[in-house]
Amino acid sequence: MSDSATRPFCGQSMAGAYSCPICGSGAVHLFVEIRQAPVYCNVLWATREAALAAPCGDIALGYCPVCSHVYNYAFDPSLMNYSQDYENSLHFSTRFQQYAVDLAERLIERYDLRGRDIIEIGCGKGDFLRQICQIGGNRGIGFDKSFVPDPARDGADPNVRFVVDFFGPAYADEPADLIVCRHVLEHIEDPRAFIAELRRVIGDQRSPVTYFEVPNALWTLRDLGIWDIIYEHCSYFSPASLVYLFETSGFETLDVREEFGSQFLAIEARPTSSDALQSARTRLDFDRMMRDVMAFGDNYCAKVAYWRARLGDLAKQRRRVVVWGAGSKGVTFLNIFRDQGAIEYVVDINPRKQGKYVAGSGQQVVEPAFLRLYQPDVVIVMNAIYIDEIRQMLETLGVAAAIESA
Numbered sequence: 001m002s003d004s005a006t007r008p009f010c011g012q013s014m015a016g017a018y019s020c021p022i023c024g025s026g027a028v029h030l031f032v033e034i035r036q037a038p039v040y041c042n043v044l045w046a047t048r049e050a051a052l053a054a055p056c057g058d059i060a061l062g063y064c065p066v067c068s069h070v071y072n073y074a075f076d077p078s079l080m081n082y083s084q085d086y087e088n089s090l091h092f093s094t095r096f097q098q099y100a101v102d103l104a105e106r107l108i109e110r111y112d113l114r115g116r117d118i119i120e121i122g123c124g125k126g127d128f129l130r131q132i133c134q135i136g137g138n139r140g141i142g143f144d145k146s147f148v149p150d151p152a153r154d155g156a157d158p159n160v161r162f163v164v165d166f167f168g169p170a171y172a173d174e175p176a177d178l179i180v181c182r183h184v185l186e187h188i189e190d191p192r193a194f195i196a197e198l199r200r201v202i203g204d205q206r207s208p209v210t211y212f213e214v215p216n217a218l219w220t221l222r223d224l225g226i227w228d229i230i231y232e233h234c235s236y237f238s239p240a241s242l243v244y245l246f247e248t249s250g251f252e253t254l255d256v257r258e259e260f261g262s263q264f265l266a267i268e269a270r271p272t273s274s275d276a277l278q279s280a281r282t283r284l285d286f287d288r289m290m291r292d293v294m295a296f297g298d299n300y301c302a303k304v305a306y307w308r309a310r311l312g313d314l315a316k317q318r319r320r321v322v323v324w325g326a327g328s329k330g331v332t333f334l335n336i337f338r339d340q341g342a343i344e345y346v347v348d349i350n351p352r353k354q355g356k357y358v359a360g361s362g363q364q365v366v367e368p369a370f371l372r373l374y375q376p377d378v379v380i381v382m383n384a385i386y387i388d389e390i391r392q393m394l395e396t397l398g399v400a401a402a403i404e405s406a
């Protein structure tokens, strides 16, 4: 990404150029641009050639002050392919597992979901659906294009079945007391069409509770570093934009809440025949969100400018520079500065990543011991939380590099 690629966007109001996918307003304010970010951040490649040819797309985040929604106005859905290779399960984390159990128990309790029918849209590997059906003695159907049938496991609970398809009108007769959809809506190019279709499929005879969960934009903008914006997410919902979407699509809000340490946002809603905004309570978010968006945009531009200058100096002085951490942050950082040519390697302690190559920018991932030979002058640490641990490892390896935090 060159200077000319960043500057025109930062802080500019693009009145009329785009319309908000949630409320249709043309008052969109673009505040961050990232050119050619890898489409899948956490896929590493076996060869440098494959990594350099990995699919990339542009990110241009715009904020709508009318409904408080953030969206990637450069998103191109044709680049995405959620096949059965797609794996984003967080189920390996014990904290996440506990959260899912607590959520299942809470929904069962609140909506008396015992011996009922549950539909999950975008059920992934089906872990949550199995859980809520098991705990409440419910019947479940999971829909997911990336679902991989597993005869051994699928037969274990005759009350739960899976359909390798998108949920749509063909399934309008399936009974539903609860419709769950978690971490799907933020990936969908046209969320309004998606929710409108859901409302049509539900029809006017039934009144299931719908539970939708997405990342919380308030948390992303307030607490995350600037290297965490990823291509896969085209929408960043605030409580206000989530409520707006549902309440102008034939639903009434039962609850909207922050979950999982505020990282997630959940809405519980029910179909209604009225199609108007009922809830004024999320108005309070607007000022806070606007401040966070402005601060985030300024912070982003300043940080990119700083690192561009810094990496330029290091390259001029022919210093050896490595990045430590080949996760989303590292991949984003390496791609933003990939034309700088200052960084040859990225270190990661995960043996499954070592030897592979970073999508888009093409650096090889190496193990820490590699640095003993390479002797970098500077180590850029992507997540400051590990800085003491990294300093310790460098000392043990006999590497006297300066440590800088991204």
Ligand SMILES: [Zn+2]
Pocket: 020, 021, 022, 023, 024, 025, 064, 065, 066, 067, 068, 069
């Ligand atoms: Zn809007």
